Amino acid sequence: MMEFKYTITDSEGIHARPAGMLVKQAAGYKSDIKITKGEKSADAKRIFGVMGLGTKAGEEITVTADGEDEETAVSELEVFFKENL
Template sequence: MVSQKVVIQNPTGLHLRPAGILCKTAMQFKSSITFTFDRTTANAKSVLSVLGACVKSGDEIEIKCDGVDEQEALTAMVDAVENGLGE
């Protein structure tokens, strides 16, 4: 398992469009991908789970990847968040 903390950059947080982009990125990998925020763990491959975490701009999340392609998955997820998730 690998993990990394990252700050949400986009100004509106993880609303529907960026949550969809985050999920689309996560679903490209076989690894289990979750993130934790404020004592909540969300499945990064589920839009409803991501939206339910109520992550706002400037919040720090910890992305955790576990599986055969965990390092590639973590790199892609962190890059997606740092690039603003399409916004």
């Protein structure tokens, strides 16, 4: 299992457009991808879970990948977050 932490910089937080892009990106990996904010956790491959976290600008999340392509997933998702959120 691998993970990274990221502080959301998008002024609107994780809103519909980037959430949809994130789900599409996460769905491309065989690993289980989870996003955790505080006590809440969501499957990054499910749009309602990602949106349900209600992540706002300035909040820190932890992204975790567990599976056969976890290293690639964490590396590429970290880039995704920096470019889109």
